[in-house]
Amino acid sequence: MTGTSLRDPAKKYFGPDVSDRERAIFEGAITLGAIYHQFIGTPIRDRKMLERTIEQAALAQPFVERASVRISIPKRKRKPPYDYPVLSAEMLTVSLVARYGEARVELGMKYVEELDYPLMFIRR
Amino acid sequence: MTGTSLRDPAKKYFGPDVSDRERAIFEGAITLGAIYHQFIGTPIRDRKMLERTIEQAALAQPFVERASVRISIPKRKRKPPYDYPVLSAEMLTVSLVARYGEARVELGMKYVEELDYPLMFIRR
Amino acid sequence: MTGTSLRDPAKKYFGPDVSDRERAIFEGAITLGAIYHQFIGTPIRDRKMLERTIEQAALAQPFVERASVRISIPKRKRKPPYDYPVLSAEMLTVSLVARYGEARVELGMKYVEELDYPLMFIRR
Amino acid sequence: MTGTSLRDPAKKYFGPDVSDRERAIFEGAITLGAIYHQFIGTPIRDRKMLERTIEQAALAQPFVERASVRISIPKRKRKPPYDYPVLSAEMLTVSLVARYGEARVELGMKYVEELDYPLMFIRR
Numbered sequence: 001m002t003g004t005s006l007r008d009p010a011k012k013y014f015g016p017d018v019s020d021r022e023r024a025i026f027e028g029a030i031t032l033g034a035i036y037h038q039f040i041g042t043p044i045r046d047r048k049m050l051e052r053t054i055e056q057a058a059l060a061q062p063f064v065e066r067a068s069v070r071i072s073i074p075k076r077k078r079k080p081p082y083d084y085p086v087l088s089a090e091m092l093t094v095s096l097v098a099r100y101g102e103a104r105v106e107l108g109m110k111y112v113e114e115l116d117y118p119l120m121f122i123r124r
Numbered sequence: 125m126t127g128t129s130l131r132d133p134a135k136k137y138f139g140p141d142v143s144d145r146e147r148a149i150f151e152g153a154i155t156l157g158a159i160y161h162q163f164i165g166t167p168i169r170d171r172k173m174l175e176r177t178i179e180q181a182a183l184a185q186p187f188v189e190r191a192s193v194r195i196s197i198p199k200r201k202r203k204p205p206y207d208y209p210v211l212s213a214e215m216l217t218v219s220l221v222a223r224y225g226e227a228r229v230e231l232g233m234k235y236v237e238e239l240d241y242p243l244m245f246i247r248r
Numbered sequence: 249m250t251g252t253s254l255r256d257p258a259k260k261y262f263g264p265d266v267s268d269r270e271r272a273i274f275e276g277a278i279t280l281g282a283i284y285h286q287f288i289g290t291p292i293r294d295r296k297m298l299e300r301t302i303e304q305a306a307l308a309q310p311f312v313e314r315a316s317v318r319i320s321i322p323k324r325k326r327k328p329p330y331d332y333p334v335l336s337a338e339m340l341t342v343s344l345v346a347r348y349g350e351a352r353v354e355l356g357m358k359y360v361e362e363l364d365y366p367l368m369f370i371r372r
Numbered sequence: 373m374t375g376t377s378l379r380d381p382a383k384k385y386f387g388p389d390v391s392d393r394e395r396a397i398f399e400g401a402i403t404l405g406a407i408y409h410q411f412i413g414t415p416i417r418d419r420k421m422l423e424r425t426i427e428q429a430a431l432a433q434p435f436v437e438r439a440s441v442r443i444s445i446p447k448r449k450r451k452p453p454y455d456y457p458v459l460s461a462e463m464l465t466v467s468l469v470a471r472y473g474e475a476r477v478e479l480g481m482k483y484v485e486e487l488d489y490p491l492m493f494i495r496r
Contacts, residue, residue, distance in 0.1 A: 009239060009451050015248035025146050026153045026231075026246055033157025034415075040289040041337075042410055043432035046425075053418070053425040060415035062453040079381050081434040082365040089289075089334070107150075115133060117330040120154055122146065124139035133327050162290055165412040165461075167282075167308035170301075177294070177301040184291035186329040203257050205310035206489040210461070213413075241454040257487060263496035270494065273394050274401045274479075278492055281405025355398075363381060368402055370394065372387035 020101035025122060027063040028098030028107040032120045034061070035069075035094060036109070042087040047071050050087070058096060065104070066097040089118035144225035149246060151187040152222030152231040156244045158185070159193075159218060160233070166211040171195050174211070182220060189228070190221040213242035268349035273370060275311040276346030276355040280368045282309070283317075283342060284357070290335040295319050298335070306344060313352070314345040337366035392473035397494060399435040400470030400479040404492045406433070407441075407466060408481070414459040419443050422459070430468060437476070438469040461490035 014023065039054055051069045058067035070093040073085045085091075094109040106123040138147065163178055175193045182191035194217040197209045209215075218233040230247040262271065287302055299317045306315035318341040321333045333339075342357040354371040386395065411426055423441045430439035442465040445457045457463075466481040478495040 007452065010236070010241075010243055010245070010454070013236065013243055013245045015246055017248065018246050022146060022149050022246065026149050026244075029150045029153035030157035030244055033154035033159075034161045035157075037158045037160075037162040037289050038414055039410075041285050043406075043429045045428040045432040049421065049425055049428060053421055056417040056421060057415045060417040060456040062456075078364050080379065082363055082367075082382070084432040084434075086337070088336075112134070112137065115330055116326050117134075119134055119137055119330075120150075121134070121137045122139055122142050122150055124141065131328065134330070158291075161413050162287075165409050166286055167305045169304040169308040173297065173301055173304060177297055180293040180297060181291045184293040184332040186332075202488050204255065206258070206487055206491075208308040208310075212460075213458070239454055240450050243454075258484070258489075258491055258493070261484065261491055261493045263494055265496065266494050270394060270397050274397050274492075274494055277398045277401030278405035281402035281407075282409045283405075284409075285406045286409040360382070360385065365382075367382055367385055368398075369382070369385045370387055370390050370398055372389065 020103035021105065024063065024098045024100040024103045024105045025107070027061065027100060028096050028105055028122075029120070031058050031061045031064050031067075031096060031098070032094065032107060032109050034058075036089055036092070036118070036120075039087055040089055044071070044073065044085045044087055047073060054094075058094075063098050063100050064096055065099045066095075068095045069093070092118065144227035145229065148187065148222045148224040148227045148229045149231070151185065151224060152220050152229055152246075153244070155182050155185045155188050155191075155220060155222070156218065156231060156233050158182075160213055160216070160242070160244075163211055164213055168195070168197065168209045168211055171197060178218075182218075187222050187224050188220055189223045190219075192219045193217070216242065268351035269353065272311065272346045272348040272351045272353045273355070275309065275348060276344050276353055276370075277368070279306050279309045279312050279315075279344060279346070280342065280355060280357050282306075284337055284340070284366070284368075287335055288337055292319070292321065292333045292335055295321060302342075306342075311346050311348050312344055313347045314343075316343045317341070340366065392475035393477065396435065396470045396472040396475045396477045397479070399433065399472060400468050400477055400494075401492070403430050403433045403436050403439075403468060403470070404466065404479060404481050406430075408461055408464070408490070408492075411459055412461055416443070416445065416457045416459055419445060426466075430466075435470050435472050436468055437471045438467075440467045441465070464490065 054069045055067040090111045109120045112119045178193040179191040236243045302317040303315040360367045426441045427439040484491045
């Protein structure tokens with residue numbers, strides 16, 4: 001019996017067969033999709049502050065317990081004054097821990113060269 | 125043994141204990157987060173076309189098999205020419221089917237008055 | 249003396265020295281910034297419908313009179329099922345006409361190879 | 373004769389009759405549209421950091437010289453854990469200075485109760 005479940009007024013809107021682990025995966029995955037589609041396109045001037053801001057946005061989501069975001073900016077060759085970087089999915093490495101009841105899952109996102117794709121995944 | 129699993133070059137990036145059902149939940153939930161954070165703020169002039177466009181964006185995501193989006197716009201009282209609506213989470217009702225291997229899950233999003241919150245949920 | 253000016257309840261919030269042409273530039277430029285930051289990151293499945301949807305979003309903005317959007321998708325080499333394109337600024341060619349009072353301006357956005365930059369500009 | 377004009381490799385893409393003041397308005401207005409459509413929908417956990425992050429995104433844009441962002445969050449009545457605020461246009465007060473050549477303009481955005489609208493404007 002978990003405190004989290006008891007304090008969740010939305011539980012009744014979920015199917016009765018949804019386990020705590022499935023719910024944790026659900027909440028973490030929403031957050032990954034949110035990060036991608038909220039912040040892609042942001043002009044970057046203070047990389048570290050943008051990383052922290054994305055982490056805070058993730059942590060605002062219910063049931064996200066830990067969030068770590070790293071942005072890696074490739075070298076640019078644009079002419080000034082047009083040489084500032086803009087956040088793309090390829091720059092993002094995200095690691096989250098989502099918790100629901102007794103279940104805790106690690107999820108993440110990173111660019112995978114082999115797929116040429118910013119992959120989102122469940123680590124365990 | 126499913127065709128989908130065999131054709132997924134990203135499978136190895138997931139923990140070995142992730143079930144097909146968990147993966148389907150994961151993919152559907154990413155799509156719900158994506159829809160919210162991609163389209164909120166869009167000025168609305170052709171409501172039905174925007175609904176179809178959001179559905180197509182959802183269906184572009186791997187493993188999303190069906191998508192249905194409805195936008196309901198409350199009456200406004202703004203003065204012209206500032207009286208056009210802008211998509212908010214409260215206006216959105218989304219229903220998705222995500223499939224991975226043999227598993228198929230129904231997920232959705234709708235505004236829940238009781239919570240005053242645009243809730244995302246797993247139906248079954 | 250123009251009908252538009254008379255019907256604009258926001259005019260008093262602008263500096264008294266703002267000309268109709270400056271206001272038309274202002275409104276058109278907001279719309280260019282809006283298109284970029286609203287739609288970048290959208291997964292593309294029906295390119296033509298997404299073009300029309302972006303045009304409608306532009307036309308919802310006060311004082312935007314005409315809008316034309318073209319998306320050109322470069323060839324991809326990703327593995328299925330991860331081979332769908334996602335809207336980037338480089339894919340977008342936008343042409344707008346903004347009008348305020350007697351003034352009418354043409355503005356646009358396109359990727360400029362020389363600058364390696366999705367440039368926004370005032371045509372005339 | 374200004375250094376800025378000389379250093380702008382994009383100048384030739386603009387109509388020959390575009391004044392420095394019009395260009396400054398153009399650049400500032402793009403930034404207002406960008407802020408709105410980039411950040412609306414962001415979950416807020418650290419309000420002050422989000423304000424600074426939006427300012428930095430504005431300052432990354434060419435020709436934006438100063439940026440000040442304030443977010444005011446109305447009281448909520450949602451049930452925990454769904455009680456976090458999400459950035460809406462109504463919460464935003466933005467003030468920018470854009471400069472091009474000799475021209476400097478002040479632009480802004482704020483919610484105007486009379487219009488029930490998050491108005492963007494040129495102050496002078």
